[in-house]
Amino acid sequence: MVGLSTLGPARGFPNPESSRTREEGRSPMHIKTEATERHTLSVIVDNEPGILARIAGLFTARGYNIESLTVSEITADKAVSRITIVTSASPSVMEQIIAQLDRLVPVHKVTDLTARGAHVERELALVKVAGTGDHRIEALRLAEVYRARVVDATIASFVFEVTGTIEKIDKFVELMGEVGLVEVARTGIAAIARGREAA
Amino acid sequence: MAEKSGADILVEALCDLGVEVVFGYPGGAVLPIYDAMFRSGRIKHILVRHEQAATHAAEGYARSTGKPGVVLVTSGPGATNAVTGITDALLDSIPMVVITGQVPTSLIGTDAFQEADTVGITRHCSKHNYLVKDPARLGAVIHEAFHIATSGRPGPVVIDIPKDVQVATARYVKPGVIQHKTYRPQVKAPQSEIEQVVDMLAAAERPILYTGGGVINAGPAASQLLCELARITGAPVTSTLMGLGAFPASSPQFLGMLGMHGTFEANMAMNQADLVVAIGSRFDDRVTGRLDAFSPNSRKVHIDIDRSSVNKNVRVDLAIIADAGHAMEDMVRVWKARQHPKPDTSDWWRRIAGWRAVKSLDFPESGTEIMPQRAIRALWEATHARSPIITTEVGQHQMWAAQHFGFEKPNKWLTSGGLGTMGYGLPAAIGAQLGNPKALVIDIAGEASIQMNIQELATATQYRLPVKIFILNNEYMGMVRQWQELTYESRYAESYSDSLPDFVKLGEAYGWKGIRIEARGELEDGIRAMLDHEGPVIVDCRVAKLANCFPMIPSGAAHTDMILQANEVSGTMDDEAKALV
Numbered sequence: 087m088v089g090l091s092t093l094g095p096a097r098g099f100p101n102p103e104s105s106r107t108r109e110e111g112r113s114p115m116h117i118k119t120e121a122t123e124r125h126t127l128s129v130i131v132d133n134e135p136g137i138l139a140r141i142a143g144l145f146t147a148r149g150y151n152i153e154s155l156t157v158s159e160i161t162a163d164k165a166v167s168r169i170t171i172v173t174s175a176s177p178s179v180m181e182q183i184i185a186q187l188d189r190l191v192p193v194h195k196v197t198d199l200t201a202r203g204a205h206v207e208r209e210l211a212l213v214k215v216a217g218t219g220d221h222r223i224e225a226l227r228l229a230e231v232y233r234a235r236v237v238d239a240t241i242a243s244f245v246f247e248v249t250g251t252i253e254k255i256d257k258f259v260e261l262m263g264e265v266g267l268v269e270v271a272r273t274g275i276a277a278i279a280r281g282r283e284a285a
Numbered sequence: 286m287a288e289k290s291g292a293d294i295l296v297e298a299l300c301d302l303g304v305e306v307v308f309g310y311p312g313g314a315v316l317p318i319y320d321a322m323f324r325s326g327r328i329k330h331i332l333v334r335h336e337q338a339a340t341h342a343a344e345g346y347a348r349s350t351g352k353p354g355v356v357l358v359t360s361g362p363g364a365t366n367a368v369t370g371i372t373d374a375l376l377d378s379i380p381m382v383v384i385t386g387q388v389p390t391s392l393i394g395t396d397a398f399q400e401a402d403t404v405g406i407t408r409h410c411s412k413h414n415y416l417v418k419d420p421a422r423l424g425a426v427i428h429e430a431f432h433i434a435t436s437g438r439p440g441p442v443v444i445d446i447p448k449d450v451q452v453a454t455a456r457y458v459k460p461g462v463i464q465h466k467t468y469r470p471q472v473k474a475p476q477s478e479i480e481q482v483v484d485m486l487a488a489a490e491r492p493i494l495y496t497g498g499g500v501i502n503a504g505p506a507a508s509q510l511l512c513e514l515a516r517i518t519g520a521p522v523t524s525t526l527m528g529l530g531a532f533p534a535s536s537p538q539f540l541g542m543l544g545m546h547g548t549f550e551a552n553m554a555m556n557q558a559d560l561v562v563a564i565g566s567r568f569d570d571r572v573t574g575r576l577d578a579f580s581p582n583s584r585k586v587h588i589d590i591d592r593s594s595v596n597k598n599v600r601v602d603l604a605i606i607a608d609a610g611h612a613m614e615d616m617v618r619v620w621k622a623r624q625h626p627k628p629d630t631s632d633w634w635r636r637i638a639g640w641r642a643v644k645s646l647d648f649p650e651s652g653t654e655i656m657p658q659r660a661i662r663a664l665w666e667a668t669h670a671r672s673p674i675i676t677t678e679v680g681q682h683q684m685w686a687a688q689h690f691g692f693e694k695p696n697k698w699l700t701s702g703g704l705g706t707m708g709y710g711l712p713a714a715i716g717a718q719l720g721n722p723k724a725l726v727i728d729i730a731g732e733a734s735i736q737m738n739i740q741e742l743a744t745a746t747q748y749r750l751p752v753k754i755f756i757l758n759n760e761y762m763g764m765v766r767q768w769q770e771l772t773y774e775s776r777y778a779e780s781y782s783d784s785l786p787d788f789v790k791l792g793e794a795y796g797w798k799g800i801r802i803e804a805r806g807e808l809e810d811g812i813r814a815m816l817d818h819e820g821p822v823i824v825d826c827r828v829a830k831l832a833n834c835f836p837m838i839p840s841g842a843a844h845t846d847m848i849l850q851a852n853e854v855s856g857t858m859d860d861e862a863k864a865l866v
Contacts, residue, residue, distance in 0.1 A: 185593035
């Protein structure tokens with residue numbers, strides 16, 4: 087065993103550092119997770135059938151996570167859509183997500199808005215609240231603070247329309263929980279880069 | 286201009302694209318296409334016995350000729366049977382176009398007879414796919430599909446065509462050069478990046494070129510350029526499983542395959558290198574072993590046509606997005622223009638010589654038993670002068686073939702690397718024989734794998750294809766048994782190949798010649814008899830039953846933790862290691 091002598095004793099299977107004998111007790115295996123950061127990606131795509139399944143399926147197939155996904159046509163001829171994806175991943179996985187999206191045939195361009203810097207993110211929510219008396223007055227007062235508009239009203243309920251960042255809407259929905267929240271519908275994030283250039 | 290049916294448009298487009306052979310199997314949803322092919326008579330159709338075999342045959346054809354393989358199958362089960370081969374082609378970057386029939390558009394979504402959501406099922410196992418609902422779009426889609434399948438990083442493209450679209454009529458105009466609006470793979474790298482890698486190669490004391498299937502995909506000229514690059518830089522070359530043949534195995538600069546069953550010298554050189562230049566290879570888990578111990582002191586350059594391959598498993602210092610051939614051509618040109626002298630790597634080669642002296646591919650031999658490695662070497666001895674095309678199934682025999690059969694040229698080694706598909710070898714050999722009628726084509730098989738597509742014996746018989754099957758029969762799913770021996774204290778759960786057929790009689794039943802080789806002394810004569818027979822031959826070569834494939838880096842171990850021989854093995858493994866593939 088000529089060359090091995092420089093490497094220490096020939097290793098058995100498995101290597102001694104990672105193995106334990108039965109007497110020592112088996113090392114329980116745990117699934118490891120990495121620290122992640124949240125990024126907003128803007129994906130310009132050809133508006134062809136199945137494109138949404140292609141994008142969303144790539145995330146499930148490769149184990150990436152989607153916090154929010156919105157899609158809408160953005161040209162007059164309806165040929166091109168913008169898909170805005172909020173995802174959390176470690177920096178190396180984020181690089182993979184972008185590269186994997188970029189190599190899909192119908193994808194024109196992928197922009198990491200978070201990495202690029204200044205951008206605007208907005209979400210719209212419709213929030214239904216039911217109640218009477220003080221709850222009703224408090225709901226209206228909070229809505230005013232959050233610049234939420236009343237888009238439907240009955241004697242015993244309101245529907246508010248509120249726009250803002252994820253955090254603002256989370257907070258508004260949380261507050262409505264105290265004053266008769268019934269249900270919520272949210273659009274997911276739409277985002278765009280600041281400044282005069284297209285991202 | 287007269288309108289044509291969708292089926293006629295398809296056939297005409299295939300002819301315009303230079304397609305000579307289609308591998309397929311008819312069924313209800315492709316009858317219009319089969320009728321159009323029958324009437325046209327311009328495309329040779331090879332009738333396989335199972336749709337999976339059509340895809341592997343197309344892969345074998347593609348890998349051995351450099352031309353795209355074309356598959357035609359029906360809807361539902363026809364398409365789902367093709368899924369394994371489509372995935373195989375995706376993982377090994379094989380150019381392939383798969384045409385699937387679909388139920389008429391009016392029936393899609395109704396759970397109609399033989400309906401399957403083919404575009405849904407194949408969306409993530411193909412490079413791209415289409416459902417064509419308008420015959421007027423069909424011609425353009427077919428041309429685009431071939432463009433996508435064959436350019437950039439090659440891969441399988443699926444075109445799903447409902448039966449009414451095959452019958453309805455439209456005009457077809459042969460399109461010109463395709464300028465896709467979004468798909469534009471980068472094939473040439475910026476000059477500055479080429480200069481950087483040349484600087485790094487010129488300055489390196491312990492460089493190594495780590496090459497893969499991308500060099501083969503870049504065409505035979507890329508293999509020539511690799512030889513030239515190795516010659517002028519003096520760097521050693523190691524190859525992945527998929528890259529074998531791009532660099533001549535007989536070259537003194539070749540260290541053999543690296544990775545899990547690679548040579549000691551290749552893995553030690555990767556571990557000790559100060560510069561790794563990866564060319565058309567993708568740092569696969571079989572290659573790297575334990576990631577945090579992979580080539581720890583090297584700077585790394587990754588030349589790949591697919592940006593998503595870069596930094597996927599291993600972070601590199603320089604990424605060059607380009608076709609391997611273009612990149613090497615540019616590197617050689619810059620190197621020569623600067624008149625770099627050949628770097629002095631003599632110390633590095635002295636160390637490599639020390640690792641080589643371990644002779645990691647040696648194997649013990651005794652008695653009349655045939656060691657499988659001996660059988661591969663005997664096969665090489667008897668055939669290498671004819672530059673044969675070798676296909677394999679998946680398992681121990683595949684690794685022994687990779688280790689012991691030396692390949693001198695590209696496109697001669699066809700194996701399922703990424704997906705590891707048992708049953709690949711026989712249909713791949715059929716496809717390769719069709720693409721290379723004069724070549725000697727041998728499927729090196731195991732007795733378990735060969736049974737996964739054994740029905741294709743009939744296909745070879747029908748088309749008078751003189752393929753040879755050389756079975757290393759050890760009566761075990763050997764690689765499964767080897768892992769059970771190494772990690773589960775030899776509890777051989779379901780890995781014994783019970784109730785094996787008599788392969789000689791089986792071959793004869795299909796019109797093949799059958800030969801059995803049982804003792805060491807019969808090996809050379811048996812191989813000669815196989816080669817002397819003009820038609821197809823199946824050889825049942827009985828080999829040592831418990832031989833294991835070494836060297837081996839256990840899953841999740843470092844390159845320096847190679848097992849060289851069986852006596853180094855303890856037979857247990859903790860849960861962390863067991864969970865790795």
